Amino acid sequence: MENLANLLLLLVILLNFFILGSSRLGACIQTAALQGAMLACVPLLMHPISGHTLFLAGSALALKGVVMPWLLFRAIRQVRIRREIDPMIGYVPTLILGTVATAGAFIFSDHLPLVAAHRGSLVIPCGLATLGAGFLMMITRRKALTQALGYLIFENGIFIFGLLLTEAMPLMVEAGVLLDLLVAVFVMGIVVNQINREFSSLNVENLSLLRE
Numbered sequence: 001m002e003n004l005a006n007l008l009l010l011l012v013i014l015l016n017f018f019i020l021g022s023s024r025l026g027a028c029i030q031t032a033a034l035q036g037a038m039l040a041c042v043p044l045l046m047h048p049i050s051g052h053t054l055f056l057a058g059s060a061l062a063l064k065g066v067v068m069p070w071l072l073f074r075a076i077r078q079v080r081i082r083r084e085i086d087p088m089i090g091y092v093p094t095l096i097l098g099t100v101a102t103a104g105a106f107i108f109s110d111h112l113p114l115v116a117a118h119r120g121s122l123v124i125p126c127g128l129a130t131l132g133a134g135f136l137m138m139i140t141r142r143k144a145l146t147q148a149l150g151y152l153i154f155e156n157g158i159f160i161f162g163l164l165l166t167e168a169m170p171l172m173v174e175a176g177v178l179l180d181l182l183v184a185v186f187v188m189g190i191v192v193n194q195i196n197r198e199f200s201s202l203n204v205e206n207l208s209l210l211r212e
Contacts, residue, residue: 002121005045008038009126009160013102016133019153020098021091023083025145029072032152036064039156043163046123060159068152075145089140101132123163131157 015035019028040061043053087094105128112124134157137150 002046005042006122008042008045009122012038012156012160013122013126013129016102016130016153017095017098019149020133020136021095023087023091025076025081025083025143025149026073028146028149029069029076032072032149032156033065033069035153035156036068037061039159040065042160046121046163064152064156064159072145072149072152075148081143081145087141094136094140097136098133101136102129105129105132123160127157127160129157130154130160133157 012035015031015038019031022028022031040057043057043060047053089097102125106125108128109124131154134150134152134154137153138147141147141150
């Protein structure tokens with residue numbers, strides 16, 4: 001089971017690279033949904049089956065694999081945007097930064113004083129790499145929708161770290177993390193709608209034009 005969990009986490013890292021290197025919003029959202037579905041399976045492979053792990057996996061699958069991608073697809077249909085045309089940093093440099101961040105995550109995790117049960121796991125390096133990928137999406141893209149997608153990837157990294165504490169973390173705290181994600185994406189949707197209505201564009205640089 002642990003080997004299968006590590007395989008899924010490795011695939012999650014590979015999907016990070018696809019998202020960082022693609023300009024097509026639809027493909028990126030589909031990839032993020034696939035990534036969320038994979039992560040929803042990991043708790044069932046890492047921990048004994050219980051009501052706790054079933055709830056965590058089910059809620060993650062519903063939110064990360066279905067609800068959030070549906071909201072983002074609905075947003076891109078409304079604003080009629082299909083690609084991120086002019087990122088702040090090009091796709092090749094972003095991929096290079098993502099590679100450096102992923103390599104740094106593996107090197108850093110090797111030097112952590114982990115318990116024996118976690119030394120062969122990819123949870124920590126995958127979590128750090130996914131956090132880095134989400135952060136890069138948020139700071140290198142101009143479109144608010146792409147930045148919302150970056151936030152979703154960033155939260156996937158937080159979720160991966162939470163897998164280490166699944167047995168110790170209270171159920172309500174885990175549910176709160178997932179609900180925070182839902183609220184954050186709703187708020188981002190409102191921001192996206194307002195930017196598009198005011199400026200007929202989703203470039204967040206337009207926010208600098210606002211005056212009190």
